[in-house]
Amino acid sequence: MARKDSELTGVKEIARRANVSIGTVDRVIHNRKGVSKKTKDKINAIIKELDYQPNIFARRLASKKQLVFAILIPKVSQETNYWEAPLLGIEQAGAEISPYGITVQPYLYEVNDKKSFLEQVARIDLDQVQGVLLAPSFIEESAHFIKALESKKIPYVFINSDIPGYNSLSYFGPDLYQSGYLSAHLMKYLVKRKEKVLIINISQEIDDQHHLSRKEQGFRNYFKDHKIESPILKIDIQQTDYAHVSKALGQILRKEPVAAIFVTNSRVSTVAKYLKKTKDTQPILIGFDYTKENLVFLKEGIIDFLICQKPREQGYKGLMALYQFVLHSRTGEKNNFMPIDIITSENCDFYIN
Amino acid sequence: MARKDSELTGVKEIARRANVSIGTVDRVIHNRKGVSKKTKDKINAIIKELDYQPNIFARRLASKKQLVFAILIPKVSQETNYWEAPLLGIEQAGAEISPYGITVQPYLYEVNDKKSFLEQVARIDLDQVQGVLLAPSFIEESAHFIKALESKKIPYVFINSDIPGYNSLSYFGPDLYQSGYLSAHLMKYLVKRKEKVLIINISQEIDDQHHLSRKEQGFRNYFKDHKIESPILKIDIQQTDYAHVSKALGQILRKEPVAAIFVTNSRVSTVAKYLKKTKDTQPILIGFDYTKENLVFLKEGIIDFLICQKPREQGYKGLMALYQFVLHSRTGEKNNFMPIDIITSENCDFYIN
DNA sequence: TCACGTTGCGTTAACGTACACGAAAAAACA
DNA sequence: TGTTTTTTCGTGTACGTTAACGCAACGTGA
Structure with a gap:
């Protein structure tokens, strides 16, 4: 029987070892209620011991629900089109990961307007969001939002400017x-x-x-x-x-x-x-x-x-970092300082923003 | 019945419209043999009409087999560690896409040695390879290899230097x-x-x-x-x-x-x-x-x-382009000239190679 | 004519997880 | 003790695709 091989992994194996059904294992994995503390602890121990990594294909096949990433950055203004670049990067990353059931929701605020920032924050329903990519332009206002994220255990990534001291997944931006x-x-x-x-x-x-x-x-x-x-x-x-x-x-x-x-x-x-x-x-x-x-x-x-400093890449890599973490539990560097590029009239046509 | 919704897509729907079984549809999708030309054409027409995109989760869940990408670039020599950078980029991309069942096989040749190039080419079993990333250092030798790739319909991407006139998926390198x-x-x-x-x-x-x-x-x-x-x-x-x-x-x-x-x-x-x-x-x-x-x-x-000119990125993006194409049929720009970066003693520590 | 190979196709069991449904066990109440 | 409620858990189906298996129908050679 080749079963030995195949049974060494997955929820089935966990269930077997814990003398419970896969349904129960599933419940503790998604920590839904309906499991006694005792069996829950036992199962968690086995999960840790086996270093169980759920099969993302099976997972996303069985679950029809989309993951949602919220993007909180300034909108393009007449004054400057700077924020077009990060948005483009974000859109590209969004397109690349959309086949994996990820939806990107942009919330764009006025670059010089705290009120607008707060308005956008208010629009985000944190119960429907699995990750946030944000440019924390306004320190205090951002801090408040981040506190909410942390209490809900929603991972977040900073781009363009950093607020040190927070437990962000990572930062992509200039030094x-x-x-x-x-x-x-x-x-x-x-x-x-x-x-x-x-x-x-x-x-x-x-x-x-x-x-x-x-x-x-x-x-x-x-x-x-x-x-x-x-x-x-x-x-x-x-x-x-x-x-x-x-x-x-x-x-x-x-x-x-x-x-x-x-x-x-x-x-x-x-x-x-x-x-x-x-x-x-x-x-x-x-x-x-x-x-x-x-x-x-x-x-x-x-x-x-x-x-x-590669604003486009900030957006692209920021979103990708979120994706890597949420889907594959992969964490990269926390601080990712963008290269400092020098642009002249000669190389500007070849600059990838 | 919510069936109407769900039946509008997938092999089942194709099968229904063609009055065949899903098995037959599967056969033409993977163009295996055992299907008459007539039904094959009919199914292909429906596939095109529906713009059928296979569910990659279901696909990779059901299929245990790995995709293989071959990497054909120079090895790091004592003379220069230039090729370390592309390799690092390739390794990173490889790590990111490995959960999707992709295996990266490096074939490294001596940078100044045509014989070594040919030796590595000979080691590649094209029947086991679904994509190739190569640095075509030697024009003639590469041409021969590329001809073989094209006859087997294996997609390939150039990095570092280009040979114009070939039907490569794309090129990532300098101008x-x-x-x-x-x-x-x-x-x-x-x-x-x-x-x-x-x-x-x-x-x-x-x-x-x-x-x-x-x-x-x-x-x-x-x-x-x-x-x-x-x-x-x-x-x-x-x-x-x-x-x-x-x-x-x-x-x-x-x-x-x-x-x-x-x-x-x-x-x-x-x-x-x-x-x-x-x-x-x-x-x-x-x-x-x-x-x-x-x-x-x-x-x-x-x-x-x-x-x-971002050798690391050449490797990373080159491999990713291959991945995007093979798994998601996504094609990007054909020519991707890398930005021309100016490095000084001041910004060198911040340069991401 | 029978035996056998070939071609064309349908059926079905996986793949690993999510979740609804309902049953059993335990607890609470009478 | 019997009855109800709550807690805890098992079962089964679905997700969309792959590929092994097998069954007809037809052709071929003796």
Whole structure:
């Protein structure tokens, strides 16, 4: 009899060893009620001993129900199409895993609006969700949501920005400090000794400040570590519209001729727009993100370098990590810092965002 | 009766419509013999009409047999650990898809040895293989193998280098011309007007020449397109050992002081080794690939930039493409040019190869 | 004509799990 | 003690596909 082989695994074997039926084993596996503590413990012990891995094919064949993953990220705004990329990655991953009975439900919030974030959170029915992929833009609001997830034991993955200290499955996103550090490294090649460098923060959001300042820190520390003598100027611009930005730029650039400008986020295109209009010698311009707007100026040569951290891949890999965990109990690295890519007008056509 | 719903799909429905049994339907699906041409055609028509997608869970539950993918790439040599990266990507993909009953069989050949390539090809039993991932280093030898694959209708994917004109499922690898073009772009920032630039080809293999020259072409064309006045020198070194390389370098560098050197492949570390020993002012050095050896010199500052094209991802995505096609009949892009990454001593620790 | 092979097809038992249904056992109540 | 309720558990069917087995019908050669 070849039965010996086949009976060594599966619910049947567990049932046999525990002297119960497969129905009972099934109940403890799904911890439904109706099993005495005693037999439940016995069965759990056997499961652990056998390191029982349920057959996912049989499981998903027998169970008609879909798994649901909720996606909580900003929606694409007129201001920037940055979030298009993660969404594309998510959609691709979603398409790949959909044959395995997984449904992806997007909940998209306004990038600068906490209220909108909370509205979307409220729409998610945690009893119908087996995993969450989120960009925790707003620290406090996210913390509250995450607490709810943990109490329901729903696994979640962060993308784009991290909130350390939580028990997330993993994080896929940039190492902000390093990307600032790298930008400074590029600068070193481009500015001559003692030429001035300007850092520009453009953001109205307070939560953002944390991100921006970590980049700035990296940037400044590189200059310090490498004893670069170029003076660093810096301005904060709290309004993101062109009128404000151009005015602020005009003021400082008239007084202080700079050889290079480092914009700490994707709004570098606004700066580029200003620089294009002035006839003066163009300073080197470095900024972030492969957005439509930035790309135009990159190709025109107004922007010299863009730093980018694979937003598409963040979405793709984030969702895949969720899938690997929920379906196969596979956990990968907890922190997955995306590579820091340097984009120029030459390689931009080949950049896979 | 809810039967109406459930009967609308699956082999049962096909069988019902064709007035045959599911056994017969199964036979034509797996085109086994024992079905008359007439009913076979009828069933195939219905399958197409219904756009029947077999339930993969039921399929893999019922069928105990494993799918086999053969991997035909160079093995890691002492000379370079380049091929470690693709293999790692392949192994990761292999681990992820192994629960779906897929076995990955590596056949590794010596990178510079056609005989070894043919030996490995001979070891592959095409009747036991459902897909092939290969790096077609040797054009003619590969062509022969590919012909065999096509006659058996076994899908195959190229990585690292492409042989256009074949009906491969897809290609994952670099766009050589562009990576040369980009290198030149970097040079532009780094050398002053009329300073000399040196291109170095180090390779004993003839097949390689094709690759190298496409890079060189890209490099030269950038200079032409942008009317850069720096003269370009060039040497070919046909022996890859350090003694030869250093001798050749000594000869040319003594005569011609150059501001920058562009090495067209991963052997840039050999050049770096030489430069490190000379006390002269170090020229800018650009080369290819994130190998162990190159990394050392990059961190020491001898190599300034490395161009890299995600060898790990080539392996990962290549195998995944095979999987998506064989299991889910999903085809993606045919040509997948990898992003052209610029690696410096600053971002190298964050580079995901 | 019989015996035997071939072709074309139907039937059925797996594959491992989920879950509804109902039965037995235990507990609670009278 | 008998009756009801609750707890605990076993049985059976379904999920969609695979493939072994077997049975007709037909053809072939003697």
